[in-house]
Amino acid sequence: MANCDGVVFHTQIASIMEVLANAAVVEICKLVDDDYAVFRLEMSQSQKENRALRRKLQLLELKVSRERVLASRPNSVKIIDEYRGIARGEGHFTGGHRSFVKPAEHNAWRDDQPISIDEGSGTSTQHVIVIEPADAEAVGPGASSLVKQERIEGEEDPQHSRDIQAGAAAGVTPPVAMVDLATTPQPRTRPSIMEVSGTLNAVLKSETDTETHRLLHTGSDHGSDPERLLLGRLGCSPAPDSKYLLYENSSPRTVHSHQDSSDALETGNDLSRSYTTEMDPGIMPLVLETQADLSRGDWNPFSSRVCSEECLDKKGEVIVIDEVKVEGDAPLRCNADETPIWKGYSQGNTSDFLDCREGLETSLNVATHSPSHAFRDRDPVSTSMAPSDSHGRVFFDQVFNSNDRARDKVRGGGAASGNSKEKRFLCMFCNKGFSCPQKVEIHQRVHTGENPFNCTQCEKRFSRQDHLKRHQRVHTGEKPFSCPQCEKRFSQAGDLKRHQRVHTGEKPFSCTQCHMRFALAGNLKMHLKVHEGERPFTCMHCGKRFSERSYLRTHQQKKHSAV
DNA sequence: CTGGGGACGGGGCCC
């Protein structure tokens, strides 16, 4: 009985505890719910305030930008303060859609010319920056200008840039270099020059060539010779003859010109420098010349030159440069084992071109050892290997009728020198200029090592067909060149010419260390080792040293043949 | 060492 009472007591206690616990839980939940409701209410209010403020700010910015556009248009000669602020480093370009728009019509903005800007894209706030020459009076009404449009908040809006282009193109059929690189798929024949990492670096060349117009000008004042515009990717070191060169380093984007070293680009007031250094990283460098008419096919696949001197005479003026973003890490390759890179140019595979450019930069010795450099280094006057006096050369010129060609060669030597106006096709390895793509292709075998012509009688291979043909005289024994003074015959004309010095006594190569003279350059070279005391070949039997391998071989045959 | 030839690479020009 007592046990039963104890059980009932415990049961009652348990039920009471349960009730109390449930009540406590309910109370706690209620308290939490109340606090949460209050918290959510506060949050929603804050968010509403934020939205309202943001909207207000956007409206304010839009209003200000419109006012600035209107204020700038009456005289059309003004650099908006905002841009100045940016140029001074007070402002920052934000990422986003960028466009340069310049109307083709009359090469200039007109006062009554509408600026085509799509402002209907809703949430975006756009700044229109009109960049005009500060010295507009001097430049005159025909001065060209740039409009830079910037979106602050807007996301990528392809339609936006199309609108801009349409507006620019609507007026007159523009002799245009209009590049919407980000939104318009370029034909395969158009090198995608924007596939380069780095910051935005737009280079625009204007034919007006005023100082203030060199906002983004890399070209030369010599309008007739704006030959080279190179796009390097990794601080590429181009051939020395490159007159127009753009390369980038990791630090502030600078446009380099071999000729315009003193122009605005080099000054502290250089707007372009201020401009470019303010660009967002991750935006691509762009290089183009305003006169470039891409539709004419003047693109030089080997040099990344956008246009030739002919098209520079044209007056294309509309430029639309859209932002181009880095699209991952494009695979870089320049592998000699692969299809020769220059082959890609016919398909306009410019990424290949650029990639190989870069690949080249990793081994600059290719360029520095290029034949063109070697030729420049071989100054027949300044080296001891040269004919010792002018008489010798004149004599040989007269004898062998090689005057003109010899002189032409001496003059014409390096890349883009001499007759450079017609050498529009540049080797992508050493930048040497050639008159046609086929010549470039042949020349580039120097760099690629390709030898497509193989001898059927031996295993030798040659880069040129005429060399193969010449080589095959070895097998045929053909010696079409006979000496008129003796009965000797030669397979090559040069060999005969060289041989005839035996008869003439001509020794055009003189030693600078002594008075010895030689008929052959190679013999002089060998002789010079006597003066230099250079004896790299050592006899393994007696330790005697020799300057030439052949000397050592002869020595060993004579002295140590038994061994 | 010197003299000289064989062979080849490369550029330029002509047809």
Added chain:
DNA sequence: AGGGCCCCGTCCCCA
């Protein structure tokens, strides 16, 4: 455009 040729320079080798 492409082939062929001329020319120059150079390396290698041999007598």
